[in-house]
Amino acid sequence: MSAADISTEPTRRPFTGRRVRFGDVSLQLVAGAAALGVTVLVGLIVWKIVDGSRLAIVKNGWAFLIRVAWNPVPGRELYGAASFLFGTVLTSFGALLIAAPLSIGVALFLTELAPRVIQGPVTALVETLAAVPSVLIGLWGIYVLGPVLRTSIESWLHTVFGFIPLFGDPSAAGASIFTAIIVLTIMILPIVSSISRELFREVPSELKEGALALGTTRWEMVRGVIFPYARGGIAAALILGLSRAMGEAIAVTQVVGGSPTIQWNLFSTGDTLASKIAAAYQGAVTSLQLSSLIYLGLVLLVFSLLANLVAQWIVRRVARKHGVTRGGHV
Amino acid sequence: MPKLGTSIRIVSAVAAAALLAVVVAGTAGARPAKSAGATISGAGSTFVAPLVFQWQAAVGGALGDTLNYASVGSGAGITQITARTVDFGASDAPLSADQFTACNGCEQIPWALGGTAIMYNLPGVKNLLHMDGPTLAKIFFGQITKWNDPAIAKLNKGVTLPDTAITIAHRSDGSGTTYNLVDYLSHVSAAWNSQIGTATAVNWPVGVGAKGSSGVTAVVTSTPGAIGYADVAYSLANHVKYFAMKNNSGKFTTPGSRGILAAALSDPKPAADNSLSIVNPPKKFDNAYPISTFTYVIVPLQTSKAADLKKFIFWAVTQGQKGTYTAKLRFVPLPKPVLVVAEKAIAKIHS
Numbered sequence: 006m007s008a009a010d011i012s013t014e015p016t017r018r019p020f021t022g023r024r025v026r027f028g029d030v031s032l033q034l035v036a037g038a039a040a041l042g043v044t045v046l047v048g049l050i051v052w053k054i055v056d057g058s059r060l061a062i063v064k065n066g067w068a069f070l071i072r073v074a075w076n077p078v079p080g081r082e083l084y085g086a087a088s089f090l091f092g093t094v095l096t097s098f099g100a101l102l103i104a105a106p107l108s109i110g111v112a113l114f115l116t117e118l119a120p121r122v123i124q125g126p127v128t129a130l131v132e133t134l135a136a137v138p139s140v141l142i143g144l145w146g147i148y149v150l151g152p153v154l155r156t157s158i159e160s161w162l163h164t165v166f167g168f169i170p171l172f173g174d175p176s177a178a179g180a181s182i183f184t185a186i187i188v189l190t191i192m193i194l195p196i197v198s199s200i201s202r203e204l205f206r207e208v209p210s211e212l213k214e215g216a217l218a219l220g221t222t223r224w225e226m227v228r229g230v231i232f233p234y235a236r237g238g239i240a241a242a243l244i245l246g247l248s249r250a251m252g253e254a255i256a257v258t259q260v261v262g263g264s265p266t267i268q269w270n271l272f273s274t275g276d277t278l279a280s281k282i283a284a285a286y287q288g289a290v291t292s293l294q295l296s297s298l299i300y301l302g303l304v305l306l307v308f309s310l311l312a313n314l315v316a317q318w319i320v321r322r323v324a325r326k327h328g329v330t331r332g333g334h335v
Numbered sequence: 336m337p338k339l340g341t342s343i344r345i346v347s348a349v350a351a352a353a354l355l356a357v358v359v360a361g362t363a364g365a366r367p368a369k370s371a372g373a374t375i376s377g378a379g380s381t382f383v384a385p386l387v388f389q390w391q392a393a394v395g396g397a398l399g400d401t402l403n404y405a406s407v408g409s410g411a412g413i414t415q416i417t418a419r420t421v422d423f424g425a426s427d428a429p430l431s432a433d434q435f436t437a438c439n440g441c442e443q444i445p446w447a448l449g450g451t452a453i454m455y456n457l458p459g460v461k462n463l464l465h466m467d468g469p470t471l472a473k474i475f476f477g478q479i480t481k482w483n484d485p486a487i488a489k490l491n492k493g494v495t496l497p498d499t500a501i502t503i504a505h506r507s508d509g510s511g512t513t514y515n516l517v518d519y520l521s522h523v524s525a526a527w528n529s530q531i532g533t534a535t536a537v538n539w540p541v542g543v544g545a546k547g548s549s550g551v552t553a554v555v556t557s558t559p560g561a562i563g564y565a566d567v568a569y570s571l572a573n574h575v576k577y578f579a580m581k582n583n584s585g586k587f588t589t590p591g592s593r594g595i596l597a598a599a600l601s602d603p604k605p606a607a608d609n610s611l612s613i614v615n616p617p618k619k620f621d622n623a624y625p626i627s628t629f630t631y632v633i634v635p636l637q638t639s640k641a642a643d644l645k646k647f648i649f650w651a652v653t654q655g656q657k658g659t660y661t662a663k664l665r666f667v668p669l670p671k672p673v674l675v676v677a678e679k680a681i682a683k684i685h686s
């Protein structure tokens with residue numbers, strides 16, 4: 006449709022008509038109010054966070070970002086965000102690293118490979134996984150997953166890959182950065198796989214069948230047709246998963262072991278920004294501690310925003326390079 | 336096109352109706368359910384919350400008042416009473432001098448008494464294990480790392496202790512239970528007092544942090560060799576073993592009502608701010624369990640709700656201490672001398 010078409014089409018200019026239509030006006034008002042409401046809300050949240058962390062910013066300044074400390078004892082108070090930022094990066098990217106191939110695999114299986122009989126039930130199960138409350142996953146993490154990881158997986162990884170600092174001595178209790186990574190993986194897997202499934206389903210069957218007719222194997226078809234078609238969308242799904250992992254608080258609090266330290270060993274205890282806020286906010290006694298916790302929130306906000314922007318930039322670059330057409334909207 | 340207009344009209348009509356419903360419901364909800372008594376609102380300690388919730392129904396019956404309590408943590412309770420957004424706050428740790436100044440004309444009244452159990456999980460050892468303060472401090476410092484350490488073995492003669500590593504489980508959130516424990520450790524260990532200190536949350540030298548008593552108990556029960564802490568009711572409900580603690584008379588006591596009450600009697604004279612310190616009581620209280628604590632209600636001295644507030648707190652420290660409310664939760668009724676202190680403090684509230 007050309008620009009001329011738009012300008013001459015009468016329905017495009019509802020307010021210049023003979024009468025003002027109630028439905029159109031109310032739609033305009035309701036939709037406008039909703040958009041304005043969200044904008045105002047985000048603005049208020051950001052303002053409140055900046056305002057709340059003012060005391061901590063004044064007392065600590067930028068040193069807060071690189072300091073490894075969390076001592077809430079009145080008279081000895083010292084706070085820093087470095088260990089929590091480290092934990093957030095390690096757990097969220099770790100989870101993404103495991104969840105990405107798994108969830109794309111699940112989506113491929115469900116759209117391309119699975120017989121119809123099991124397609125339905127498995128899809129429903131994956132969807133159900135997304136509906137499990139995070140506090141339940143955390144509980145399961147500490148009672149079931151943690152002990153299993155500690156007694157079998159961690160010791161095995163340590164024996165085989167012990168030369169890599171990441172796989173140090175197995176954890177003492179089930180709570181560790183590693184447990185948090187696995188819990189987060191479970192939480193972002195259904196998100197990424199559901200979106201990927203929808204994307205794969207959108208690939209026109211003529212393209213797929215055409216590729217197969219040309220004699221490609223299934224894998225070649227997936228690589229040559231499905232992936233390029235859905236690449237941008239998958240990247241968007243992964244960014245969504247990453248944001249979810251960064252912001253998850255309760256489930257991580259339950260399994261991460263809450264210690265404000267930086268250790269490369271994945272099996273040691275650690276903490277994340279969101280988890281620390283969730284754990285300590287209610288019990289914060291001094292105003293400086295409260296303010297420092299809100300400062301952690303500000304760090305999380307800025308960091309997730311930056312991570313999102315960088316990820317989108319990468320996606321756009323990749324998309325341009327490969328000349329991706331559809332599904333490339335992020 | 337008319338079809339679209341109609342549907343939009345329907346949608347907006349529904350939206351308007353929903354909005355109206357919300358507004359109506361909101362106004363209705365704002366009115367108290369029963370207009371007979373006053374509504375008293377409080378916030379704070381999660382430690383005392385189960386007890387306050389037990390009181391809620393009873394207060395309605397006895398005084399005709401409606402009691403609202405938000406279990407938001409001691410710190411938030413102090414913040415809210417300081418801002419006067421609630422009628423009373425509740426805190427496990429006594430207010431600091433700074434907090435008193437900020438609260439501007441507040442007083443704290445001891446209104447519940449409980450103990451902290453040191454839980455452990457050591458499969459294969461059937462005996463009730465013994466522990467003393469200095470050894471416990473070394474364990475929480477990470478200086479004692481094995482169960483068969485000579486210091487633990489000395490306290491448990493005749494028990495074969497395994498070579499299992501000790502894992503500490505502590506609270507990752509602020510907590511009155513933590514305050515009680517580290518207050519005790521500061522009393523029995525100069526090193527703890529100078530390096531770590533006493534607060535509702537501290538910079539733990541070692542261990543696994545978990546949220547809430549439930550989190551700590553989960554780590555302890557799922558980790559052989561673990562040591563953690565929680566209020567007594569919690570460890571009993573979860574069938575977790577806990578140490579008999581050596582007190583200053585040399586006796587090993589458990590956090591039962593006898594031991595906690597004996598400890599409570601050790602400080603009959605509260606400080607000017609009504610705070611009482613009953614951890615690590617002196618030798619002559621030979622039955623005392625050394626990790627016991629009072630928890631406090633914080634009220635403004637001058638308040639428009641003085642009459643209702645006085646009635647309620649008086650009820651809480653007298654009728655509210657009865658076994659029907661306290662026994663199941665392992666709170667111990669306030670001893671006489673403390674009751675006298677509480678009553679004097681209640682009398683000071685005025686409008």
